[in-house]
Amino acid sequence: MGIEDTSESTxxxxxxxxxxxxxxxxxxxxxxxxxxxxLLLTLEPETPFSxxxxxxxxxxxxAPGFFRGASLALDTRRRDLRTxxxxxxxxxLANYQMSVISLxxxxxxxxxxxxxxxPDIPSDIVLMPTITAEFQSEQAPEQIERLDPRDSDxxxxxxxxxxxxxxxxxxxxxVILGDVNPGAEIIASGDVLVWGVLRGMVHAGYxxxxxAIVCSLLLTPVQLRIAHLLSRPPxxxxxxxxxxxxxxxxxxxxxxAWLNGHGRTTRK
Amino acid sequence: xxxxxxxITSGKGGVGKTTTTANxxxxxxxxxxxxxxxxxxxxxxxxxxxxxxxxxxxxDLVDVVEGQCHLRQALIKDKRLPELYLLPAAQTRDKNAINxxxxxxxxxxxxxxxxxVLIDSPAGIEQGFRNAIIGADEIIIxxxxxxxxxxxxxxIIGLVEAAGKPEPRLILxxxxxxxxxxxxxxxxxxxxxxLGIDLVGIVPEDEMIIVAINKxxxxxxxxxxxxxxxxxxxxxxxxxxxxxxxxxEEELSFMERLRRMFGFGPAMAEKRVRx
Numbered sequence: 001m002g003i004e005d006t007s008e009s010t011x012x013x014x015x016x017x018x019x020x021x022x023x024x025x026x027x028x029x030x031x032x033x034x035x036x037x038x039l040l041l042t043l044e045p046e047t048p049f050s051x052x053x054x055x056x057x058x059x060x061x062x063a064p065g066f067f068r069g070a071s072l073a074l075d076t077r078r079r080d081l082r083t084x085x086x087x088x089x090x091x092x093l094a095n096y097q098m099s100v101i102s103l104x105x106x107x108x109x110x111x112x113x114x115x116x117x118x119p120d121i122p123s124d125i126v127l128m129p130t131i132t133a134e135f136q137s138e139q140a141p142e143q144i145e146r147l148d149p150r151d152s153d154x155x156x157x158x159x160x161x162x163x164x165x166x167x168x169x170x171x172x173x174x175v176i177l178g179d180v181n182p183g184a185e186i187i188a189s190g191d192v193l194v195w196g197v198l199r200g201m202v203h204a205g206y207x208x209x210x211x212a213i214v215c216s217l218l219l220t221p222v223q224l225r226i227a228h229l230l231s232r233p234p235x236x237x238x239x240x241x242x243x244x245x246x247x248x249x250x251x252x253x254x255x256x257a258w259l260n261g262h263g264r265t266t267r268k
Numbered sequence: 269x270x271x272x273x274x275x276i277t278s279g280k281g282g283v284g285k286t287t288t289t290a291n292x293x294x295x296x297x298x299x300x301x302x303x304x305x306x307x308x309x310x311x312x313x314x315x316x317x318x319x320x321x322x323x324x325x326x327x328d329l330v331d332v333v334e335g336q337c338h339l340r341q342a343l344i345k346d347k348r349l350p351e352l353y354l355l356p357a358a359q360t361r362d363k364n365a366i367n368x369x370x371x372x373x374x375x376x377x378x379x380x381x382x383x384x385v386l387i388d389s390p391a392g393i394e395q396g397f398r399n400a401i402i403g404a405d406e407i408i409i410x411x412x413x414x415x416x417x418x419x420x421x422x423x424i425i426g427l428v429e430a431a432g433k434p435e436p437r438l439i440l441x442x443x444x445x446x447x448x449x450x451x452x453x454x455x456x457x458x459x460x461x462x463l464g465i466d467l468v469g470i471v472p473e474d475e476m477i478i479v480a481i482n483k484x485x486x487x488x489x490x491x492x493x494x495x496x497x498x499x500x501x502x503x504x505x506x507x508x509x510x511x512x513x514x515x516x517e518e519e520l521s522f523m524e525r526l527r528r529m530f531g532f533g534p535a536m537a538e539k540r541v542r543x
Contacts, residue, residue: 161464163426164419181422181462182415199462 030055032072039072045079053088060096069097155190162186162200182222188212201225215245215258229253273375273385274506275404276439279420281391283412284441287477287487289388290318291496292408294486295503297352301383304343306355306374308400309390310365313357319346320484321354330358333370339377348489353382363396375403384506393427401428407436408468408506413443413454418462425465437466439502442473469502471495 029044029052043052060067072093074081081089090100155173162168162176164183173190184200186192192204194216203225205212210227220239223232224246231246231253233239243258276289286309293305307315310330316322327342332355339355346352355378358365378385389400401407407428411421421438428436440459447453456470474495480487487496488503 164423166426179462179464182419183423197461 030059032059039067039070040075041072042075043079043081049081049085049088053092056089057092060092060098064096067096067098071099074100156188161196164200180216180221191215210248213245213247215243217243219244219246219255224253224255226253271379271383271385272406273379273387273404274406274408275387275389275401276408276410277389277397277400277424278391278410278417279393279397279424280411280417283410283417284471285391285410286314286318286388287481288408288410288439288441288471288499289386290315291486291488291499292503292506293352293384293386294319294346294349295488295500296384296386296506297346297349298488298500299503299507300351301507302351302381303384303386304353304355304378304382306378306385306387307357308371308387308396310357310396311359311362312390313359315388316344316354316356317484318481319354319486321346321356322484325356328356328358329374330361330365333366333374339374363390363394363399366399367395368399368402371399372403393423397424397427398431401431401433404433407433408439409436409465410439410441411459411463412441413448413456413459415454418454418459422463425463435465437468438463439469439471440467441471443470444473468505469498471498471502 029047031042033040033042041056074089086100093100155175156168156170157175157177158168159177161178162180162184164181167185167187168174169187171189173192174186174188175193175195176186177195179196180186180194180198180200180202182199185203186194186200187203187206189206189209189212190204191212192202192214194202194214196216197218198214198216198221200221201223202214202221204214205227206225208227212226214221214224214226218239218241220233223230225231226246226248229248229252240257244255245258246253246255248254276285276292278285286307289305289307293303297303305315305319306329307313308329309315313328316325321344324344327337329342331337332339332342343353343355346354375385375387387400387404390396409421409424409428411417425436438459440456443456444453448455456467460467472494474487474493476490476493477487477495480490480493486499487493488499490496
């Protein structure tokens with residue numbers, strides 16, 4: 001009997017320890033700061049959005065009275081939200097009669113805040129692109145390219161074949177030395193350059209950078225997207241055995257030979 | 269001699285994984301190697317039937333893993349070759365009946381008694397597939413020269429590499445030379461261009477395979493079958509990676525065809541066996 005009792009108490013102790021640990025890690029992903037102009041919500045750039053949402057929901061439920069009716073400014077400098085993510089966030093906040101002010105509206109106010117930053121927000125916040133190389137869960141951890149946005153360069157360079165089922169997302173340009181096979185997905189906010197055969201799906205200029213281009217040594221994508229436009233090769237289209245580049249011209253995705261001068265698009 | 273665990277997989281179903289496993293296993297055993305073929309397609313077992321051993325099953329892979337019997341009790345000795353054994357899958361269970369750790373232990377156990385352990389993987393990329401590759405030293409992907417199969421093979425290559433296994437090799441199965449010639453089928457080059465991996469063999473489409481499967485007798489016993497000789501050659505390449513790929517499997521010379529018509533057998537394969 002005595003033995004059983006001890007073990008039970010150890011288990012419950014361990015459980016409460018576990019809970020405490022969980023609480024801490026959950027809270028570490030988000031930060032809510034009170035400022036002169038209201039509350040400022042900062043989201044950890046590397047954490048999956050669902051976890052952030054859980055953490056926020058937990059935080060709000062701890063002190064519902066405090067947060068009720070408050071307006072919350074979202075700090076998008078380290079992590080920007082997709083439309084669907086933003087909707088989810090707004091739904092959660094609506095439960096507490098809270099609203100989201102976008103950062104742009106409060107940008108001026110925040111410049112002032114930065115002078116008196118709380119200790120755990122670095123004072124030298126710089127606008128940095130978020131890098132995520134998203135792979136399927138079955139990928140072994142060592143294969144996942146986890147690049148820290150702070151010490152990476154602008155452009156993501158990959159020297160391998162991107163195969164079916166693999167998805168690469170990056171907030172800037174992507175250069176691939178290798179092929180992009182059917183069933184692979186490349187999504188970049190900037191340009192996509194494939195030094196190889198492009199057979200998969202590429203989205204350059206995601207979500208709305210219309211000056212983005214896609215080029216490859218052989219351009220035969222399943223589908224090509226630039227900014228908000230989507231195109232596919234016309235039925236019966238003969239693949240041109242030459243390097244080509246695609247860009248938006250007068251509101252349409254246009255594919256041209258990537259030859260002398262043609263590729264030299266004027267970029268600002 | 270150190271033993272090799274080789275998993276035969278494909279992603280897509282129906283491309284010839286089980287047929288390939290049965291024939292490579294038989295061909296390796298014909299070379300005097302001690303071979304175990306393992307059916308890891310739990311719930312949809314077929315390898316036993318292709319080898320003509322279904323009526324001898326008493327225990328299966330799940331029984332071994334669960335400790336219901338010893339490995340030796342579950343291994344079924346082939347009726348033709350003394351060095352070939354089959355570990356059948358359970359038919360009344362599903363893929364979740366075993367986990368990756370158990371499968372890896374099983375591979376280690378089989379390694380001690382055999383030169384070659386060939387694992388027949390289920391289709392798909394779920395638990396059953398992961399179990400099948402976990403203990404493998406090498407992966408052989410079976411693909412047909414058509415788009416769906418090649419795309420699935422490409423997906424599998426990505427997953428195999430992500431699992432930390434060496435780059436898989438390819439068996440291109442059911443190639444129809446006359447269709448390729450007409451431009452109606454992807455040829456070897458087209459497939460390799462997308463997948464970018466090494467070939468172990470090219471197996472032509474062959475009606476005799478269906479007859480062989482129904483009889484429960486692997487096609488490698490059929491001296492006049494081109495598919496059979498292709499499998500024999502592939503087995504040679506598995507034993508000794510230096511054997512060059514012959515283009516004869518795709519474009520047989522007139523003389524060769526004539527010789528085979530009169531039953532002189534696959535000359536290429538015989539030459540290799542002797543050397």
